[in-house]
Amino acid sequence: MAFLFKKTKELESQIDEYLDCVVRGALLFRQGVKYYLEGRTDDFEGRLHDLDNLESRGDQLRRDIESKLYEQTLIPESRGDVLGLLESTDTVLNTMNETLLQFSVEIPEIIEELHPLYIELAEVSTSAVEAMVLAIRSYFRELAAVRDHINKVLFYEKESDKIAEKIKRLVFRKDDLRLSHKIHMRYFAYHIENIADDAEDVCDRLAIATIKRYL
Amino acid sequence: MIWFFLLSGLFLGWSLGANDAANVFGTAVGSKMVRFKVAALVASIFVILGAVISGAGAAHTLGKLGAVNALAGSFTVALAAAATVTWMTKLKLPVSTSQAIVGAIIGWNLFTGSPTDLNSLGKIVSTWVVSPVLAAVFSIILFRIFKVVLGRARIHMLELDAYTRVGLIVVGAFGAYSLGANNIANVMGVFVPASPFKDIVLPGSIRFSGTQQLFLLGALAIAVGIYTYSERVMRTVGNEVYKLTPVMALIVVLSESIVLFLFASESLEHWLVSHGLPPIPLVPVSSSQAVIGAVIGIGIAKGGKGINYGILGKIASGWITTPIAAALFSFVALFFVQNVFEQQVVRPVTYELSPAVIHKLEEKHIPVEHLKELEGQRFHNMSKFREALKEHEQLSESQLYQIFNIAQRDSFRIDSTIAEREMDPNHFTPEQIEAVKQLHGRVFVHKWQLDEALAQISPAWRLKPDKNVNKIYNKAIRKRRRELYLIFRVSQ
Numbered sequence: 001m002a003f004l005f006k007k008t009k010e011l012e013s014q015i016d017e018y019l020d021c022v023v024r025g026a027l028l029f030r031q032g033v034k035y036y037l038e039g040r041t042d043d044f045e046g047r048l049h050d051l052d053n054l055e056s057r058g059d060q061l062r063r064d065i066e067s068k069l070y071e072q073t074l075i076p077e078s079r080g081d082v083l084g085l086l087e088s089t090d091t092v093l094n095t096m097n098e099t100l101l102q103f104s105v106e107i108p109e110i111i112e113e114l115h116p117l118y119i120e121l122a123e124v125s126t127s128a129v130e131a132m133v134l135a136i137r138s139y140f141r142e143l144a145a146v147r148d149h150i151n152k153v154l155f156y157e158k159e160s161d162k163i164a165e166k167i168k169r170l171v172f173r174k175d176d177l178r179l180s181h182k183i184h185m186r187y188f189a190y191h192i193e194n195i196a197d198d199a200e201d202v203c204d205r206l207a208i209a210t211i212k213r214y215l
Numbered sequence: 216m217i218w219f220f221l222l223s224g225l226f227l228g229w230s231l232g233a234n235d236a237a238n239v240f241g242t243a244v245g246s247k248m249v250r251f252k253v254a255a256l257v258a259s260i261f262v263i264l265g266a267v268i269s270g271a272g273a274a275h276t277l278g279k280l281g282a283v284n285a286l287a288g289s290f291t292v293a294l295a296a297a298a299t300v301t302w303m304t305k306l307k308l309p310v311s312t313s314q315a316i317v318g319a320i321i322g323w324n325l326f327t328g329s330p331t332d333l334n335s336l337g338k339i340v341s342t343w344v345v346s347p348v349l350a351a352v353f354s355i356i357l358f359r360i361f362k363v364v365l366g367r368a369r370i371h372m373l374e375l376d377a378y379t380r381v382g383l384i385v386v387g388a389f390g391a392y393s394l395g396a397n398n399i400a401n402v403m404g405v406f407v408p409a410s411p412f413k414d415i416v417l418p419g420s421i422r423f424s425g426t427q428q429l430f431l432l433g434a435l436a437i438a439v440g441i442y443t444y445s446e447r448v449m450r451t452v453g454n455e456v457y458k459l460t461p462v463m464a465l466i467v468v469l470s471e472s473i474v475l476f477l478f479a480s481e482s483l484e485h486w487l488v489s490h491g492l493p494p495i496p497l498v499p500v501s502s503s504q505a506v507i508g509a510v511i512g513i514g515i516a517k518g519g520k521g522i523n524y525g526i527l528g529k530i531a532s533g534w535i536t537t538p539i540a541a542a543l544f545s546f547v548a549l550f551f552v553q554n555v556f557e558q559q560v561v562r563p564v565t566y567e568l569s570p571a572v573i574h575k576l577e578e579k580h581i582p583v584e585h586l587k588e589l590e591g592q593r594f595h596n597m598s599k600f601r602e603a604l605k606e607h608e609q610l611s612e613s614q615l616y617q618i619f620n621i622a623q624r625d626s627f628r629i630d631s632t633i634a635e636r637e638m639d640p641n642h643f644t645p646e647q648i649e650a651v652k653q654l655h656g657r658v659f660v661h662k663w664q665l666d667e668a669l670a671q672i673s674p675a676w677r678l679k680p681d682k683n684v685n686k687i688y689n690k691a692i693r694k695r696r697r698e699l700y701l702i703f704r705v706s707q
Contacts, residue, residue: 005374005377008373008374008376008377009374011373012371012373012374015373073247074373074376075372075373075376076246076247076248076461077246077460077461078372082372139372140371140372140373141369141370141371141372142369143366144366213372213460
């Protein structure tokens with residue numbers, strides 16, 4: 001019996017660690033965008049490097065959790081849902097990593113006037129990710145709280161849409177910029193906004209999984 | 216030959232193990248929460264324990280319904296029940312061993328002319344209706360409790376999973392124990408009056424009665440049923456019939472087990488009576504119907520949507536069709552076994568309406584005016600006795616039952632040396648033994664005469680007024696009396 005509970009505890013802490021990776025990833029992404037816009041290239045590259053490592057560690061943990069769930073036939077009723085949740089959460093982490101990498105590769109030229117909006121967009125999108133992680137944690141422990149967190153994610157997602165739209169409108173109304181420059185800036189707003197969209201997708205799955213788990 | 220006759224009971228046991236173990240472990244195994252090997256081991260061990268330790272209560276009620284007194288009769292009755300179960304299962308009709316065996320016993324009563332104890336029959340039939348309802352009530356209550364507790368406890372999903380697994384095994388063990396205790400009567404109950412086993416006293420003066428040995432054998436047949444066939448049934452039950460979360464499965468099995476336990480436990484009966492509460496009748500009930508009741512209870516607790524109420528009608532129809540089919544089967548089979556295979560399906564019992572019997576009947580307010588014409592006649596056949604009684608007097612079934620009990624001739628010769636040798640002082644009180652010794656040399660032709668003689672000598676043999684509080688005491692006295700009959704009976 002103690003053996004059974006020991007394995008359970010181990011897996012529980014692995015899931016927690018995986019979710020920690022996602023939250024830390026969101027924080028690194030936010031910092032990274034900020035440093036990029038401030039022109040602190042070394043700090044930015046450092047954050048990108050950290051995020052990259054975090055993403056690899058997250059992948060490793062996720063695979064380990066998934067195989068344990070199946071090998072030990074744990075939570076047979078919910079493991080399909082849990083697996084789906086972990087995989088879609090991984091997509092969020094990947095999107096953040098790739099977006100930050102694109103900053104490093106493509107070095108987009110963001111006009112200074114739009115810096116506050118980009119920072120705000122990154123903050124709101126990563127807030128959606130943080131709320132998403134809280135919702136997932138609640139799914140494991142306290143079903144009643146899931147709904148509140150999901151509502152926050154939906155709010156942040158809507159906010160990110162609005163900010164991104166605002167950025168795009170401002171960019172395309174500038175007469176002194178090349179179209180290619182405008183498109184490049186829109187592209188980055190679009191990708192940052194996507195992070196919140198991915199978080200919303202996770203929450204859609206989570207809402208259904210939660211209903212299934214209710215007694 | 217004895218072993219051959221027991222085969223039909225063992226077959227019934229096997230089919231019970233194959234089908235009904237799934238009511239205890241089906242959801243756990245079907246949902247992969249518990250491995251089949253673990254489930255089969257736990258179920259087998261606890262079915263055996265339940266049958267041997269607590270099987271007597273429900274068997275006693277079934278025995279009162281009809282005392283099938285010849286081995287070939289018991290064989291045929293059990294076979295008829297088993298055939299009914301198999302046949303109705305094939306037709307996909309809802310069926311329960313408990314209901315089949317009751318029908319088969321009534322078939323024996325009809326065939327032999329033995330009166331049916333309507334009081335016991337009423338008790339049995341009412342529990343069939345009550346048991347699924349009670350299971351539903353328990354599952355509603357448990358569901359609410361679990362919901363509140365789990366809502367507040369904030370247990371991690373994985374921990375809850377681990378607790379549920381352990382819970383399913385523990386509750387499954389309790390369920391298997393209750394199943395053994397409640398349903399062994401279906402399998403071996405009809406063999407009790409014709410049991411070939413003698414009591415054994417194990418070291419440490421533990422008494423292993425003949426009935427318990429019979430029950431052990433029946434329980435082993437159930438265990439074989441579990442190991443050989445129940446895996447398939449468990450997977451079907453777990454996956455197709457109803458989809459429940461593991462926690463709901465736990466609630467369902469717990470509710471079902473409590474119901475089976477309530478209708479089987481003599482200790483609970485003792486406890487209720489000693490606290491001035493009305494006792495619960497000890498009757499074999501259907502575990503399948505208790506499970507369905509519990510699942511419907513969950514459905515109701517969840518708001519009552521998506522419940523297939525049609526299944527309730529099916530269950531209710533089973534209460535009628537199963538016993539009727541089994542009674543018919545039993546009647547026809549008894550005819551064949553008696554007349555074609557020339558086996559004795561009923562031991563001849565002699566009935567006589569002696570003046571003493573007539574006087575006793577008058578005391579019981581049974582109309583005897585016309586029965587006096589039968590005074591002095593002896594009947595060696597239940598049917599003939601019944602016909603003669605009915606020709607002379609308008610009698611209800613329960614009056615007939617009483618007359619049969621009072622008029623039955625027996626022969627007891629009391630001998631103080633036999634009393635000294637055979638009456639176990641761990642079992643009988645010194646006063647009881649002393650009272651029996653005082654009757655040395657006397658002969659009795661009716662059980663009730665011996666009872667009355669003993670009651671006159673000593674209060675230790677007297678029944679107390681028929682109240683709930685005295686139920687257990689009177690039950691114990693009656694049990695001692697039955698043991699006494701066995702010790703002092705003179706073979707005629």
